[in-house]
């Protein structure tokens with residue numbers, strides 16, 4: 001390590017100590033800023049001793065990273081990772097600066113969730129040995145423009161390291177673009193017979209074949225643009241899967257039970273998207289030599305990870321809070337609720353601040369209509385953009401319904417729901433406000449689970 | 451039981467051009483139509499499919515991503531004559547963003563690539579290299595005095611041509627090009643706009659106007675104005 005790097009590391013680490021231990025603030029971005037100022041190359045120096053794996057994509061990064069960390073820790077003594085939300089360069093620098101390793105392993109692993117737009121910069125400095133790609137859906141287009149632009153940003157990072165392994169969700173056709181020379185590991189779903197022939201529904205993005213831009217057909221679809229696709233104009237099709245979900249045994253809002261490569265696993269959270277997250281974690285584990293037995297063990301202890309879907313008791317009601325941020329994710333949440341065997345109610349909350357995405361038009365691509373065939377007994381809307389959501393739900397066929405402009409009324413809203421089970425689906429800042437309210441009234445401990 | 455009146459809708463390239471909830475326009479149309487016992491069915495017309503201009507009572511042509519728009523532009527050439535016939539026979543059509551651009555002469559993508567439209571109408575679209583018009587828009591329809599609200603998100607700058615008038619005068623936001631104070635277009639029964647929101651969901655008065663136009667064209671013997679008088683338009 002050069003003197004400059006050593007100094008940068010020292011300054012970064014000590015500012016972390018001051019912020020974290022003395023001022024008791026979470027601050028992971030300031031140490032990074034200070035250290036990078038002294039030595040812009042400090043990250044490269046720090047990362048040299050790690051095997052770096054970057055996880056990126058639109059949805060599921062955080063959960064995939066958390067679950068993969070658990071899986072890898074079964075086998076490797078030193079796996080460092082970044083806290084959720086710290087997935088841009090500054091946050092990652094902070095993570096690397098303050099990481100503690102036991103020194104037991106000769107190559108510690110840095111498993112890092114990276115924001116799609118930051119992949120190139122992070123990769124350039126950290127020189128990863130593998131990239132994990134989860135999916136690309138439409139998300140906050142006011143930020144990035146379009147899904148192909150998002151993927152191009154990721155590709156730029158991967159192209160810097162043609163020897164790095166690309167571990168990709170093969171069910172997502174966009175990842176077959178770009179003709180990468182890298183070694184590849186593919187995961188996906190093989191739970192249904194490959195004999196159907198269907199096209200994606202009208203509001204799906206990214207369904208063009210990478211060979212000739214015709215609309216892809218699918219033998220079966222899981223959700224969004226994902227599934228077992230093939231071209232009708234040439235021989236392009238989904239590649240062979242290295243690791244696959246081979247059977248779905250049971251899906252409920254509380255847990256999912258499924259087979260990967262013929263062995264049964266269970267995760268204590270609903271939603272098909274979470275099975276994808278688990279499959280990604282499994283794949284990275286197998287890629288690095290973790291045994292299926294160890295993966296079983298890691299999955300068995302997964303209940304605590306899924307803080308985002310914990311049930312909160314509010315005056316005797318079982319309230320489940322879920323984050324919604326784009327149509328694919330929201331439709332998955334809807335599908336998850338539909339697997340509930342108990343009657344339930346839904347309170348949907350919409351804000352349109354920067355962190356939520358300032359364009360609310362995505363609510364029209366969200367299939368509220370499909371809840372008519374479920375156990376849903378009542379629906380209410382609210383949040384800063386309550387008018388948009390109110391009309392959306394009204395036009396979905398639910399007519400006039402309760403609307404809560406002010407989240408101070410949230411407990412009242414919950415109380416008034418006719419069922420014991422209540423789901424609250426909220427955009428990011430609406431969720432923060434909601435949790436602050438529930439915390440203030442003593443139903444949960446902190447504003448946001450850490 | 452089948453309804454007495456049915457509107458057949460074509461959603462042009464709905465699998466490739468529906469990036470910002472444009473389908474909501476059909477949801478709104480159906481919502482109002484159902485209040486007067488009219489069914490609205492939807493057919494997706496995509497790459498390689500024929501567009502039969504005699505068959506439809508309303509056409510939605512939504513916006514897409516740059517990449518998809520180039521693919522659609524190639525295919526659209528084969529539907530151009532039928533679309534022209536539909537428009538010239540006063541067929542109601544809503545074109546949003548890319549769908550609106552492609553009906554004109556051409557548009558330039560952010561990087562300057564020129565994509566040919568089908569020139570069934572006389573507008574054209576230039577680009578902005580490093581910025582987009584993003585934000586809330588409020589316009590006033592100078593013919594009927596109605597105000598329309600929406601959200602715009604586009605890099606294209608559209609300039610209207612012969613026989614086209616803007617849908618409204620910009621009171622807030624950028625509109626077609628940020629220069630001439632117009633937003634969207636009206637030509638016969640074609641409505642073009644950069645509004646997402648989508649426009650019919652947030653502006654019930656416009657949705658009702660287009661719905662009535664479509665019904666009067668298909669069922670001229672019925673007094674639709676009277677039937678629709680009690681519908682309350684949503685606006686937000």
Ligand SMILES: [Zn+2]
Pocket residue numbers: 470513546547548602603604644646
């Ligand atoms: Zn647009």
